[in-house]
Amino acid sequence: MELALEQKPEQRIHALELATAALLIEVSRADFEMDSQELKAVYDALGRQFSIPEQELQELVNLAHSEVEESISMHQFTALVNESYNYDQKLALIESMWQVAFADGELDKYEDHLIRRVADLIYVSHGDFIKRKLKAQSATASSTENGNNP
DSSP states (O other), X not given: OOOGGGSOHHXXXXXXXXXXXXXXXXXXXXXXXXXXXXXXXXXXXXXXXXXXXXXXHHHHHHHHHHHHHHOSOSHHHHHHHHHHOOHHHHHHHHHHHHHHHHTTSXXXXXXHHHHHHHHHHTTOOHHHHHHHHHHHHXXXXXXXXXXXXX
């Protein structure tokens, strides 16, 4: 992923979409199994955040998988988020990460650790980190109680 400062605006937007998708994919893989509910949560989160057609969304997720496979750290993703997102956008990202983690009905310690690490790297306060965790957990519980898949 090319440094964002050296990119044209449309390339920069794509790089940010890719970084966001990669962080969500990282969460879905953190427990060493990526199930369909987590993948659906990744697509839902990206669909809410970015206005891109379904075909491009599929391509974005596939590319994010490749980026995650090739990356040795999350720095390239979190640096771009820090550089481009305001605090509210960072909170939305953390909440989306929690939604992916809770999507399968179980929170794994590796998912928790990964989201905590990302929150620290993008300078989200611990209080906001916890609030977004509880909000995502509550939404997942409500969805399950109403008969929807988590």
